[in-house]
Amino acid sequence: MPFTATCHCGATRLEVDRLPEAVTACTCTYCSKVGGLWAYYEPGEVRVRAxxxxxxxxxxxxxxxxxxxxxxxxxxGISPAFTEAHIGSGTLPEEKRWSINARLFDGVDLAAIPVREIDGRNLW
Incomplete structure (x- = not known):
C-alpha cells in the first residue's frame, strides 16, 4: 500500500511504499524556517506526481x-547521503538521498514515529 505526501493545494504528491522508521528534525537555517521533518529514502523509492x-x-x-x-x-529535498564519517571531513558523498517532508504524509500519525534531531546549523 503506497503512502502519499501532498502539498497544501494537492498539486504535488509524493508516493513511497513504506513509512520511515524515524524522521529527522534538522536545525540548519533552512529546515528551521520551513519546519520540515525529514523522512529519508533512496532515489528510486520516491515517485513524484505533480x-x-x-x-x-x-x-x-x-x-x-x-x-x-x-x-x-x-x-x-535531494542531498548528498551524508554519514557520520563525512561530518567534519570536508568531503561530500557522491550518492544522493531524497528526503520527504513527513509533515505532508496523509493520514499518518507522526507522533508514532521517533524524531531524531541533528545540529545542522553547526555540523556542515
Whole structure:
C-alpha cells in the first residue's frame, strides 16, 4: 500500500511504499524556517506526481530543496547521503538521498514515529 505526501493545494504528491522508521528534525537555517521533518529514502523509492511546476532552491549547491509551484509548500529535498564519517571531513558523498517532508504524509500519525534531531546549523 503506497503512502502519499501532498502539498497544501494537492498539486504535488509524493508516493513511497513504506513509512520511515524515524524522521529527522534538522536545525540548519533552512529546515528551521520551513519546519520540515525529514523522512529519508533512496532515489528510486520516491515517485513524484505533480500537476504544478516543481520548483527548487539551493543556497550552496549541495542540497536541492523542492516546493510546489502553486502553493509554495516545501515538499522534498535531494542531498548528498551524508554519514557520520563525512561530518567534519570536508568531503561530500557522491550518492544522493531524497528526503520527504513527513509533515505532508496523509493520514499518518507522526507522533508514532521517533524524531531524531541533528545540529545542522553547526555540523556542515
Amino acid at each position: 500537476d504544478a511546476e516543481d520548483r527548487s532552491y539551493t543556497a550552496t549547491g549541495i542540497n536541492d530543496h523542492h516546493f510546489c509551484g502553486r502553493c509554495g509548500c516545501t515538499t522534498h
